[in-house]
Amino acid sequence: MASWSVLAALLGAVLAAPPAAVDEQASNPPGILISRQLAEARGLGLGDVVRLGPQPAGERARPFRVTGVYEPVPDPFRLTAERLEIRVHLPDLIELTVAADDPGAAESVTRVNVALRDPADADRFAGDLEAKLPGVSVWPSSGSWSGADPFTVLERFHVAVASVTMIGSAAFLLSLMVMRSEERRQNAGILRLLGFTRPRILLEVFLEGLLIAAAGTAFGLLLAVAVEGLFNRFFQWHYDTALVFVHVTPGIAVKCVAIAVPLGIFAGVVASWTLLRRDIMTLLRR
Amino acid sequence: MTSFGFAWRSLTRQPARALLGVTGVSVVGALLFDMLLLSGGLAVSFRDLLDGLGFDVRVTANQWVPSRGPLIGDGAGVLAKLRGLREVQDVTLLRFGQAEVVLDDDPDFSANFMGIRGRARKSWTVIEGQDLPEQDDPSIPSILVNRSLADKARLSAGDLLRLRGTCEPGAAAMPTTDFRVAGIVAFRFEAAGHHDSVTGLDAFLRACEPRDPDAATLFLVASHAEAGPAATVRAIRQALPDLHAYTNQQFVDRMQVTDFSYFRQISFALSTITLFFAFLLIATLLTVSVNQRLGEVAALRALGFRRRRIIADLLWESALFVGAGGLVALPLGGLIAGRLDAILREMPGIPAGLHFFVFQPRVVAEYTVLLAVTGVLAAAYPIYLAARLPITATLRREVVS
Numbered sequence: 001m002a003s004w005s006v007l008a009a010l011l012g013a014v015l016a017a018p019p020a021a022v023d024e025q026a027s028n029p030p031g032i033l034i035s036r037q038l039a040e041a042r043g044l045g046l047g048d049v050v051r052l053g054p055q056p057a058g059e060r061a062r063p064f065r066v067t068g069v070y071e072p073v074p075d076p077f078r079l080t081a082e083r084l085e086i087r088v089h090l091p092d093l094i095e096l097t098v099a100a101d102d103p104g105a106a107e108s109v110t111r112v113n114v115a116l117r118d119p120a121d122a123d124r125f126a127g128d129l130e131a132k133l134p135g136v137s138v139w140p141s142s143g144s145w146s147g148a149d150p151f152t153v154l155e156r157f158h159v160a161v162a163s164v165t166m167i168g169s170a171a172f173l174l175s176l177m178v179m180r181s182e183e184r185r186q187n188a189g190i191l192r193l194l195g196f197t198r199p200r201i202l203l204e205v206f207l208e209g210l211l212i213a214a215a216g217t218a219f220g221l222l223l224a225v226a227v228e229g230l231f232n233r234f235f236q237w238h239y240d241t242a243l244v245f246v247h248v249t250p251g252i253a254v255k256c257v258a259i260a261v262p263l264g265i266f267a268g269v270v271a272s273w274t275l276l277r278r279d280i281m282t283l284l285r286r
Numbered sequence: 287m288t289s290f291g292f293a294w295r296s297l298t299r300q301p302a303r304a305l306l307g308v309t310g311v312s313v314v315g316a317l318l319f320d321m322l323l324l325s326g327g328l329a330v331s332f333r334d335l336l337d338g339l340g341f342d343v344r345v346t347a348n349q350w351v352p353s354r355g356p357l358i359g360d361g362a363g364v365l366a367k368l369r370g371l372r373e374v375q376d377v378t379l380l381r382f383g384q385a386e387v388v389l390d391d392d393p394d395f396s397a398n399f400m401g402i403r404g405r406a407r408k409s410w411t412v413i414e415g416q417d418l419p420e421q422d423d424p425s426i427p428s429i430l431v432n433r434s435l436a437d438k439a440r441l442s443a444g445d446l447l448r449l450r451g452t453c454e455p456g457a458a459a460m461p462t463t464d465f466r467v468a469g470i471v472a473f474r475f476e477a478a479g480h481h482d483s484v485t486g487l488d489a490f491l492r493a494c495e496p497r498d499p500d501a502a503t504l505f506l507v508a509s510h511a512e513a514g515p516a517a518t519v520r521a522i523r524q525a526l527p528d529l530h531a532y533t534n535q536q537f538v539d540r541m542q543v544t545d546f547s548y549f550r551q552i553s554f555a556l557s558t559i560t561l562f563f564a565f566l567l568i569a570t571l572l573t574v575s576v577n578q579r580l581g582e583v584a585a586l587r588a589l590g591f592r593r594r595r596i597i598a599d600l601l602w603e604s605a606l607f608v609g610a611g612g613l614v615a616l617p618l619g620g621l622i623a624g625r626l627d628a629i630l631r632e633m634p635g636i637p638a639g640l641h642f643f644v645f646q647p648r649v650v651a652e653y654t655v656l657l658a659v660t661g662v663l664a665a666a667y668p669i670y671l672a673a674r675l676p677i678t679a680t681l682r683r684e685v686v687s
């Protein structure tokens with residue numbers, strides 16, 4: 001059965017009167033569904049009778065019975081909106097909102113959702129329908145945006161912040177590696193005296209860097225997975241939504257490994273090379 | 287030698303290492319500075335935009351942002367009541383809608399269409415032509431369009447513009463209405479790429495023929511200076527209890543907990559992570575540095591340097607790290623903020639005058655305090671190591687090794 005989602009806020013004084021005070025004009029009021037958020041905000045439950053009206057002052061209000069409480073579909077575009085929503089049957093909504101002197105309005109709808117046999121046809125279908133029905137906007141539900149997609153913009157913002165963080169981390173890593181190399185300056189000199197060639201020592205540094213970078217990356221990923229739940233729970237609580245905010249996908253993990261491991265190795269090798277290119281006596285401080 | 291001089295020499299003895307450390311602190315500091323700018327930037331910028339309109343109170347049907355909420359019934363009656371309040375200096379009625387711009391040679395396109403009754407004050411700036419006239423020609427009413435609309439429809443001041451009002455979804459297609467473009471303007475809340483237009487309320491209603499012609503989307507109110515916005519809001523709430531009146535600051539406060547809250551949360555989370563990262567960076571660098579100089583510290587102690595002096599040396603070293611990095615971070619943060627701001631402003635529907643990162647002196651003070659506290663905390667462990675160093679055992683170990 002067709003139903004409409006209506007914001008309680010748009011229906012003005014809808015819930016101004018507590019259920020007990022509702023005028024029992026209708027013995028069997030029509031059923032409505034209310035969102036969990038609305039039920040919690042107004043202390044409503046199954047079987048309660050509320051009055052809905054199109055005007056804030058409550059004119060033309062009619063009683064309805066709450067027959068269900070639903071969890072609204074998470075919608076990133078309504079992240080910050082309070083999901084105070086009611087679903088009523090279409091005929092009830094028309095009766096409630098259409099003015100008596102404007103019968104034509106009863107034939108109007110805001111939106112029609114269409115499920116195609118072949119979803120891949122959505123763009124072509126939208127184009128055809130728009131050409132055949134001037135004045136009607138048609139767009140695929142998963143289609144492209146006419147302007148910039150806010151989530152693409154947000155993603156670019158996060159990537160930019162991550163890039164800056166990575167530059168800071170790289171500087172941090174390099175300075176640590178330089179310190180570590182300095183600490184092992186004498187060891188490097190002794191190894192050179194024992195006959196180890198520069199490439200051989202660099203290979204060791206490379207392998208050591210690889211191990212450290214791999215361990216660091218693994219720890220970082222585990223930490224990200226561990227705090228993923230914390231972040232999600234906090235934001236889901238804050239916005240009262242079931243949306244997932246942070247999700248460490250395999251793709252993201254691979255990207256992290258692909259950046260962090262070479263960066264770690266590079267920092268180790270560069271720091272060691274600045275030391276190893278010196279002659280043996282300098283390394284031994286002689 | 288003073289503690290400062292000693293710390294300076296310790297750092298400059300290994301310039302590459304010091305440079306890398308300072309680079310790390312400056313990048314992290316820049317990010318921290320940016321996140322602090324972001325935490326309140328949107329609210330400051332939005333408040334500036336609102337105040338710039340010249341109205342300090344707005345009245346809507348409910349607590350929603352005007353374009354998302356229901357209309358206010360009996361607009362003329364509300365307008366009269368508002369004008370009758372002694373706290374009110376000026377009131378403007380606005381009605382928002384949509385229109386199709388009808389072109390002879392090119393496809394029609396959609397534009398925002400607004401009707402106004404009352405003075406616009408500073409809602410827009412005329413950049414070509416003239417403002418809306420006090421007395422309009424009802425046969426061909428005047429309209430103002432923004433540059434984006436003018437360019438797309440190839441319009442100049444004085445040209446004719448044909449519009450078809452599409453103010454109500456589902457309504458039957460309206461006949462077209464001709465307007466004369468009085469001027470091209472820059473709207474204060476204009477979003478990049480959006481096509482915006484405004485005309486007098488009567489012309490708007492004629493083009494749209496809405497079901498409820500007496501309704502209004504929003505009232506903008508300018509308070510008398512002696513009354514102030516808070517008193518005006520109280521008076522409006524008393525006179526019109528069914529409507530929602532709020533000051534610009536109240537509107538911004540509400541946006542802070544709704545629409546802007548995501549950026550506040552993100553900036554808080556990233557500021558915390560950045561501070562922790564800065565702490566880790568400075569603490570690690572100083573600890574490794576102290577560990578490398580244990581013999582030196584023990585020798586200084588043996589020479590008669592007091593524990594307090596060693597602590598002062600390390601604190602100065604930390605201060606130099608944080609101070610140099612923190613100073614470089616300010617211009618660097620400004621540059622990064624400009625880029626991040628440009629990215630975020632690509633979001634659809636964001637007014638061109640709205641910024642996410644706004645410089646405020648308060649932010650510099652907060653940034654300085656946070657970085658200073660981080661520097662002191664980060665120096666705590668290396669200071670503990672150096673202060674508790676057993677002099678004899680350390681010197682012996684140094685000699686033996």
